[in-house]
Amino acid sequence: MCLAEALLRVPDNETADLLIRDKIAPGDWESHLGKSDSLFVNASTWGLMLTGRVVRMGLAPEWNLQGAIKKIISRSGEPVIRQAIGTAMRMMGGQFVLGRTMREAIRNAREWREKGYRYSFDMLGEAAYTQADAERHLKHYRDAIADIAENYKDDDAPIHGRPSISVKLSAVHPRYEWIKRARVFDELVPVLTDLAIRARRVNIGLTVDAEEADRHELMLDVFAALLENPELKGWNGLGLAVQAYQKRGLPTIHWLIEMARRHGVRIPVRLVKGAYWDTEIKRAQEAGLVDYPVFTRKAATDTSYIACTNAIFAAPDAIYGMFATHNAHTLAAVDVLGAGRDFEFQRLHGMGEALHEHYHAIKNPGVPTRIYAPVGSHEDLLAYLVRRLLENGANSSFVNRMADAEASLDTLVADPVAALAEMTPKRNPRIPLPRDMLGNRVNSQGLLWSDPPRAEPLLAEMKKSLERLPLAAPIIGGREKADLPAPVTDPSDRTRVIGQVALAGPAEAKEALDLAYKAQGDWDRLGGDGRAKILEHAADLFEQNRASLMALIVREGGKTLPTAISELREAVDFLRYYASEARKNFAPQAMPGPTGESNELTLHGKGVFACISPWNFPLAIFTGQVAGALAAGNAVLAKPAAPTPLIAAAAVRLLHQAGVPVDVLHLLPGSGSKIGAAIFPDPRLAGIVLTGSTEAATVINRALAARDGPIATVIAETGGQNAMIVDSTALPEQVARDAVTSAFDSAGQRCSALRVLFLQDDVADKMLDMVLGAADELRLGDPFDLATDVGPVINESARETLEQHAEKMTRQAKLLKKLPLRPEHKNGVFFPPHVFAIESISVLEREVFGPILHVVRYSAGHLDKVCEAINATGYGLTLGIHTRIESTAAFIRDRVKVGNVYVNRNQIGAVVGVQPFGGEGLSGTGPKAGGPHYLQRMALERTFTVNTTASGGNAALLSSS
Missing domain, CATH: 3.20.20.220 (TIM Barrel)
Structure with missing residues (x-):
């Protein structure tokens, strides 16, 4: 040949x-x-x-x-x-x-x-x-x-x-x-x-x-x-x-x-x-x-x-x-x-x-x-x-x-x-x-921005989708109630209006709960396979509409283009993963038992869940919460974060288009306190799924515990004081890349973002020089510009909180790096990356949600004390380790109480079904999102036993002899 x-x-x-x-x-x-x-x-x-x-x-x-x-x-x-x-x-x-x-x-x-x-x-x-x-x-x-x-x-x-x-x-x-x-x-x-x-x-x-x-x-x-x-x-x-x-x-x-x-x-x-x-x-x-x-x-x-x-x-x-x-x-x-x-x-x-x-x-x-x-x-x-x-x-x-x-x-x-x-x-x-590569489910589609034949048409389609101003309104029973809409603006330029939002109040919340409660039974009886097909169809629709969804993630959420496609992929992965879990776990399971008797175990939805999602992952976490509750057979009241209602509305419309009944899934943009006051006391609300601050989770948990009726389920993924420990064997180039990415990607507005970098004294100077030098290469700007590394923070309230912390650290610690703001940032809510040297992680009283990195030095013989200090914060979400010694990584793993540990890589971007995400202590209740135990937490178990000999004898046993 x-x-x-x-x-x-x-x-x-x-x-x-x-x-x-x-x-x-x-x-x-x-x-x-x-x-x-x-x-x-x-x-x-x-x-x-x-x-x-x-x-x-x-x-x-x-x-x-x-x-x-x-x-x-x-x-x-x-x-x-x-x-x-x-x-x-x-x-x-x-x-x-x-x-x-x-x-x-x-x-x-x-x-x-x-x-x-x-x-x-x-x-x-x-x-x-x-x-x-x-x-x-x-x-x-x-x-x-x-x-x-x-x-x-x-x-x-x-x-x-x-x-x-x-x-x-x-x-x-x-x-x-x-x-x-x-x-x-x-x-x-x-x-x-x-x-x-x-x-x-x-x-x-x-x-x-x-x-x-x-x-x-x-x-x-x-x-x-x-x-x-x-x-x-x-x-x-x-x-x-x-x-x-x-x-x-x-x-x-x-x-x-x-x-x-x-x-x-x-x-x-x-x-x-x-x-x-x-x-x-x-x-x-x-x-x-x-x-x-x-x-x-x-x-x-x-x-x-x-x-x-x-x-x-x-x-x-x-x-x-x-x-x-x-x-x-x-x-x-x-x-x-x-x-x-x-x-x-x-x-x-x-x-x-x-x-x-x-x-x-x-x-x-x-x-x-x-x-x-x-x-x-x-x-x-x-x-x-x-x-x-x-x-x-x-x-x-x-x-x-x-x-x-x-x-x-x-x-x-x-x-x-x-x-x-x-x-x-x-x-x-x-x-x-x-x-x-994921076996029983299809991996989400991505692309390289360095591939112009694929990237350039996507960018053009994203820009075209923004020509129409979308509306986010309460969607109740499939009907959108667009009363008195207000403008939604772009955090990178507050003079740019990108859509409108109408808010739900107590009346809309109660109406949605009434409809959801009545519809939940039929949705549950559809079974795991039936629900899985609808969620998989939704995943396909998300990918087909990725340009418009990504455009909203960038303009409404302030995310950069690379993080926008990552977030879209995560949302798609949630839909497909929970579909596969529903198909696998929500089919009847035969149980062992004595002859002449059949025993069957089945999982069912608990009822109506309120899904309260954050603005930092306005599509991925919103979709993950809703998809998980739906996959388990529950009806859903979806309450998006106030800054990002447009993305949530687009997601709900696609889920309805995929086949989720309109009475099963409802959208309630609006004040969390007003909506909560209307539905939390109602015993028909079976549970809450929340991603947000530890303080918000505590308030909600107390409100649900105070009511009469069935004990509600609370699944909360909350804050973190996430650390990265670097020893003398780590490669400086890798540390610089991973620390800067972990701390400043998405303007530090990730639950998993690096907050405290521990550097071993022996190598701290060299490591720190490289980290600070790598930070200098970051560019703040319009997230729709592919060259932008760091976009805006979400709103003025977030920026004020970060500025107050930076002022405090400037007085009490040592400012090592502060990137400059340029005139073109004046209309946006920008806060530049900061790096501070501090004496101990204990000086941080609570999570600082933004692009601020704190650096602590430690002696080689005090690694155990570093682990103790991290545990003493009470948080336990993510931890990064950089070392070339396996026993060192094992030593830290055995001592630090955190949900997700990453060795010799960045500590953000957990992949659904690969690195299930969630913390412990002040960082959440578990089970992990995108993991094999998530749906069971939103389900109840029932057994069905039949005495097969009641009709006149055990024919199966007799025939076997």
Whole structure:
């Protein structure tokens, strides 16, 4: 089978991006990918010979880590473990990093240079989260170019034979993201242009490294801007890395060919398979994407690599190929395909040495090899090292398999095209599509804002939906009572009217309770499956109307665009999750018992529930409360928060459209005290579901307890004094990212938001500098602007409370950071993020609901006291832990009494059915929202027993004998 045919047999969902984005008709693939598999038969034979030699010689590196550690441990009187770990890190650093400084790296490179190897130097360092880090990395790149130029000034080789430098764009700009595209072009493009000009002046190539898939479009835009710069015109040293595991790999090659010919240059392309595959799979699942940006089988990636190779060799005038591989078959295939052409191989420093050495020994000298060599201090090594070890330690990795004594040579060099052709299905069945990852229910749809074909139409539809001013009014029995409506305004601009609201009073509340009480029985008798179908239909309607719902979340709730789509997805997840739970748990359950008797257990709704939801999640929590009560067979009086009635009204209309009877679900926007006074004393009200302050929950609980009649059910999710504990082993970049996100996302107006950050003294200064620097990169503004990170707080009352607390902390504590407000914020209810240093969490008397972070330092030996201090607040909602030591995480988990604990990630954004959410103590009653015990709390149990022998005997028992 020819290569083109093999690739075309991959299902559409694996090749759609390749075909559509590059506008390649299926019939044209033959010319792009080659006409015969004979080349790959030769490559397999060639690879077999090469691999055999390498295996016989052995792959073990020339250092013995285990032996070195044992040698140190045998010494007496020294800090054994610290010495051993230090030596291990130095040895691994020497294996994978060419040098701590550029000059040291150039000195260490001499041995390989004398053997004919070229170098591409990469300045070690992960993505920058602060401007200071970005500037530090940028200085390293500039100094590196100068050092390379000085040490290679006598090298008169043409540009592709000279050393080069590789640049990671996320390292030189703290917000290298699609949502910051304008800022990237204003700030990053000039910086990168300057680096490229410096490299051109000294005849050094510069390659832009590829990163995560959601940066791909932005990377191409930045690269195009460099090609168009007059000072780089005609320069053949500007290169780009292309990842073959991306479905956009081949179209990217064709785009580069077009750009090279348009600008009259030959672009160096480093073709790699990719190092973030597991991350891409996880991110796509978390984001609810339609499909994965990468291939789900290793054979598909290897086939894509060969297809890209063919495309590169088909355009020698436009592309200079640089093929990075440690795989013998891949190396052999490229060697065969590129016979007589000008190209090079690449390998990582410290890896693939034996393979490339034997290749050059056989070919003598063969195609040149360039070593991709990281340069930097050992403190920057960890993230790079982990990625390399995971990448090459994976079961599918050639490096891993070649070290396996039981792996046959034929298997090691098997043709990936033939292997892919034989696979059924072509997609990896162990990796379900993101929509199918949850098993018994469909995952909610998401999107990447960096995907313009999907994001731009959604934004346009959202803006169009705002042209009509919606109305929120009491919806009772399906009728909307729009008496004396008042304007609803946008918290980001109080001069902007976005709709109208009419309020319900005691009369409307009592009417709704009358209708709900009468209708609840029929709704309960519909059964779990019947109710589930309606809720699932509602979920579909929510997704179909996501533009209008998201527009209201942004304009009425003040949420940013990324948080708006997250909230919509959470609402959809609630509907589908509670539908699946109703179907599973509300069917009759047969119970064991004596012969001649049947016993059945059934769950039923308790009656009428009042669902009182907050403004901070005006769609997600509102929908979750209502969907849970409905799924359990209850009728619902939905009371939305006063600032966000429009979103609630839109949700109720969609639920009615889906089939929820109008007498079962009623909407009561209005004063909580007036509505409560009308319905709380009524014994027909079976229960309350509340998300709000601890004080409000206490008042409601007392009101219900004071009445006569059945004891009401109260489910309350209340406040939190949420902490994050960071020890000395945590990665500063991760801490900065997760702390800033947890504290300031949604303007800190999340139940789960980080309020108190505990930093271990040993690392507090460095961690705090990075957190404060990352906070500096946040932008306050209109939440409908994709570049906005922090929107407004909900209203003037909220802002006044935050200002009072900030004034108090400014007097009693130390202000570390306060972001500025700009003139364009004057019409909105904006409160900038603040960071304060405090002595103890005990100085905080109650939850501060907004973008204020408090920092407490602690000593390494006092971790138990930190746990005690957190427990002493009485709150127990969320806790973040950042540590690389499992026993530390376990120690904290066993002591801190909180509902949700998150390790080495942010502590917001709990996913329905994955991380059920809810606290304990002053933070709520439980059970957790989005968890398997939620519906049972709103249900009552009944048993039904029948004596089957009463009609004349036990026929079943008699027949069994």
